[in-house]
Amino acid sequence: MAKFNIDIAKLELAASKLRAISHPMRIAIIELLSGDKHLSVTEIYKALEIEQATASHHLNILKSKGVLISKRDGKKIFYALRSNTLTEIIDCINRCNDN
Amino acid sequence: MAKFNIDIAKLELAASKLRAISHPMRIAIIELLSGDKHLSVTEIYKALEIEQATASHHLNILKSKGVLISKRDGKKIFYALRSNTLTEIIDCINRCNDN
DNA sequence: AATATATATAGATATATTTGTATTTTCACC
């Protein structure tokens, strides 16, 4: 028995969630959606000036990790933040720029 | 001018900090050091059952991103959390397991 | 200075992530 009990599964889970938001483009998406905005994939990839497929890929990562939710309306699919605590975490990290 | 002003440098900075803690082993290190503990590299790599070089590598990443501080005492170098807000962030992420 | 211990670094390999291009699916409308 180690002095420190390692729960690999728990660590992987926490890491995978953090990894989901550890990317400049995905942080940009989160910031873009902050303020309870609901935007379509087209609006998002045009605002961020990236390929449609790239946007779709990042949106999928964020959704699969529970950061975003999506709702179809006709041909469009609107993405939004599932909770704004995420925005707060990003803000917090940004504020810690004192190193 | 885009509707959304993108500050790449700021996004990269935030992402790089998040990436620093987005790894199971590095989260384990943070948890191991939480509670204001000061541990040597040897204590850390033995507790986590990883190679010395691997531990050194992760410790360096965490230190260079301002997560950890280190202080030499004789032959040993002790690492500690620079601030425990990091632990709080990890806790918060862990608590959000409701997806 | 020689030796032992603690940590860091280098280099190679393996693995994961990101991105672009092309294709496919889903839906609305005619």
Added chain:
DNA sequence: GGTGAAAATACAAATATATCTATATATATT
């Protein structure tokens, strides 16, 4: 059913990360 728009998926290439083994550096002790 055919067509066009919106989004997702597949695949390949480029890039980044992680890990191992080996080696180097720093410090203390004799």
